[in-house]
Amino acid sequence: MKSLQFDFSTVRAVTFDAGGTLLTPHPSVGEVYAEILRGYDIIRNPLELESAFQSAFSSISKNPAVLDPDEREKDFWRQVVRETMKESPIPTSQFDNIFINMWDSFSHADRWRVFDGSHEILKTLRDRGYWLGVLSNWDQRLHSVLEETGLSDLVESVVISVEVGVEKPDSGIFRAAETMSGMPPDALLHVGDSRHHDLVGARDAGWSGILIRNDEGPADPPSIGRLADLIDVLPGPRSPAQEIV
Structure with a gap:
């Protein structure tokens, strides 16, 4: 060099x-989201989820609308997940459990590659x-x-x-x-x-x-x-x- x-x-x-x-997500965010959704009998294409996630993350990062100051960390990501899924929304009754599963998943090293x-x-x-x-x-x-x-x-x-x-x-x-x-x-x-x-x-x-x-x-x-x-x-x-x- x-x-x-x-x-x-x-x-x-x-x-x-x-x-x-x-660090970088591993596998991709789209693959992880698709895997978690399969556990709820919801089938989504990982590549489409990855593209939707990248768009949602970029958009909400520029214009975050934090609704609850006490939940600032999670609220941002709730918005990202909702926006990611807007073309094929998660049933309301399942959203909270699915979101927490996604949130917790990226809290651990097995979803990241150094x-x-x-x-x-x-x-x-x-x-x-x-x-x-x-x-x-x-x-x-x-x-x-x-x-x-x-x-x-x-x-x-x-x-x-x-x-x-x-x-x-x-x-x-x-x-x-x-x-x-x-x-x-x-x-x-x-x-x-x-x-x-x-x-x-x-x-x-x-x-x-x-x-x-x-x-x-x-x-x-x-x-x-x-x-x-x-x-x-x-x-x-x-x-x-x-x-x-």
Whole structure:
């Protein structure tokens, strides 16, 4: 991999987005939804469900209508599931049970795949002296997913939007991670797969940012094709003595 034309020598702490960066649903959301629906004798096409889910998630993420502040986490996903199923609605009498089954299913590691090499990359960066964290637009289920996948053992903090009250790219969530790290903005780097939420959000907070393309999309800097390329970008934080020289 060609070296990025950016100076990350001041970086001493690295945060990672979760979905699309460290983790991905496995099998697909459409396949999981179809499997759960079959348990209620409801047959749906997994590919059609996946397409409907992607559309519903994108639409509701832009215009969420949270109805119950005390149920903020679940209410968003209720809206997504209802919108996903709008072409062939789930019977009202079954919806709540089916939704809870879908919600609980993605609370566990068996519905997620850790991208190849993620554990080793985090271990290497930690051994090189970097402070590591996860910074994600997610709900509290992320804690159990990270624990069950063994990723939580490799980071010092997990900052989740639902617990902070704001989402990336809002600088507030970056400030929360910054406080946990105890380091200034110019010492922090965020890695994620969304140009808007991750790269722009990090820059607006005064951090460095790297976009991970997962070998897709244009190689606009600063970006890497896959997470493993980060090893070449971050050789280790400079010591105070090195920074003075």
